[in-house]
Amino acid sequence: MHIQDKFDKIIKKNISLVCIGLDSDFNKLPAHFKNSENPQFEFNKAIIDATYDLVVSYKPNSAFYEARGPKGIEQLKMTCDYIKKTYPEIPIILDAKRADIGTTNDGYVAYAYEHLGVDAITLHPYLGSEAIKPFLDRIDKAAIILCRTSNPGAGEFQDLVFDGQKLYQIVAKKVVNEWNKNNNCFLVVGATYPEELADVRGIAGDMTVLVPGIGAQGGDVEKTVKAGLNSQKMGMLINSSRGIIFASNGEDFAAKSREETIKLKDEINKYRL
Numbered sequence: 001m002h003i004q005d006k007f008d009k010i011i012k013k014n015i016s017l018v019c020i021g022l023d024s025d026f027n028k029l030p031a032h033f034k035n036s037e038n039p040q041f042e043f044n045k046a047i048i049d050a051t052y053d054l055v056v057s058y059k060p061n062s063a064f065y066e067a068r069g070p071k072g073i074e075q076l077k078m079t080c081d082y083i084k085k086t087y088p089e090i091p092i093i094l095d096a097k098r099a100d101i102g103t104t105n106d107g108y109v110a111y112a113y114e115h116l117g118v119d120a121i122t123l124h125p126y127l128g129s130e131a132i133k134p135f136l137d138r139i140d141k142a143a144i145i146l147c148r149t150s151n152p153g154a155g156e157f158q159d160l161v162f163d164g165q166k167l168y169q170i171v172a173k174k175v176v177n178e179w180n181k182n183n184n185c186f187l188v189v190g191a192t193y194p195e196e197l198a199d200v201r202g203i204a205g206d207m208t209v210l211v212p213g214i215g216a217q218g219g220d221v222e223k224t225v226k227a228g229l230n231s232q233k234m235g236m237l238i239n240s241s242r243g244i245i246f247a248s249n250g251e252d253f254a255a256k257s258r259e260e261t262i263k264l265k266d267e268i269n270k271y272r273l
Contacts, residue, residue, distance in 0.1 A: 003119060003142045003184050006091055007208060010056045011234050013089070016265045017225075017272065019210070020051060020257075021095070021241030022060040022079065026068060028242075030249045040065065041075040043253075045082055047245050050254040052087045054261045057119075057237055059093040059210075080116045091119040093210070093237075097146065099123045099132045109134045113141055120144050122188060122210070125171050129179050139182040142208075145175050147200055150190025150213030168196065172203040186210055189228070191219025191238070198227035206230040212239045214264070221264070225271040233272055240264055 001009075011017060024040045033039040048058065060079060065072035083092055098108045098121060112121045120142035123132050135143045148158055148168040158168040165173075168189075175185050187204060189197045191213035200209065209228055213219035221238075228236045244264070248256035 003091075003140055004208065006089070006119065007056065007142075007237070008234065010089055010091065014053060014056060015269065015273075016054055016056050017234070017236045017238045017268050018055045018261055018265050019057040019059050019093070019237040019239040020047065020055050020244055020261065021212070021239050022047065022058055022245065023064050023241040024060070024245065025064050026072075028246055028249070030251070030253050032251065038075050038078060040068070040072065041078040041082070043245075044075075044079045046254040047257050048079075048083060048087070050258040051244075051261045052090060054258070054265050055090065057091045057093050058083060059095050059237075059239055059241075061241070062094060062096040077116055080118060084117055091142075092117075093120045093122070093142075093144065094118040095122050097122050097124050099125070099127055099135075101127060101131050105131065105134045109138070113138060120186070122146065125175070129174075136179060136182065136185070139184055142184050142186050143179075144186040144188055144210050145171065145179070147171050147175070147187040148189045148193055148196045150192045150219065152192075154190065154193070169199065169203065172200050176204050176207060180207070186237075188212065191221075191224040194220065194223035194227040197224065201228055201230065201235075206232060206235055208235050208237065210237045210239065212241075214238055214240045214243070221267045222271050225268055229272060238264075238268060 029043050036042050065076035094112050122144045124146045160167045186208040188210045189200045191211050244257050244260045247260045
């Protein structure tokens, strides 16, 4: 199955565009996990089991696992293995923002795709297509390229103008017109910038866009959906992390995460369908 088909299939099955970011910061886990043998994995498993029928992908951010050394990396792999075994139809996005040169990239590719077994990874475009070619060559995986990110300082470089175009527009055009030879490129555009999201959608056609920034970062759901849908009323992976997974720090955390996921899914579909 082509990677785009995997995403499209789960969008249609779950009637959803919601991506849950598994940013499982150990310091924010409910207290009863702190003494568990595998606290991040056990927390993630509960979130996944509570939301699997509502989402189109899970997106663990590697930083929260790397921060705990080998034990954290082990729990990231346990999380990926659990999703692949129990809910294999749901794609996994590794949010790691990689991209380098030569054998360094080969290591990143092996780690993400062979060791963890994820379906997609976030990449930065700064080193050019030659640098991320090992990712682009994997036609069974999605290369998700940073374009216009959700952080407040994004414009420092991304809004720089060259030859009448902003840098993020140049990146979008480059990815769409030159890098997407295997039809496995996606773009990242933050929900905190709906005008730029609409601009990128105009450039990208029906290409899938990962949209962080909903929830804790303050992105507006209505503006985001109306700006970002493609011609099929799909083409978006709208991510919420803290707003869902840390909706409660009590024993009811998984139930609360389901409630918040349903709420977000329904709000998105109100403007989508």
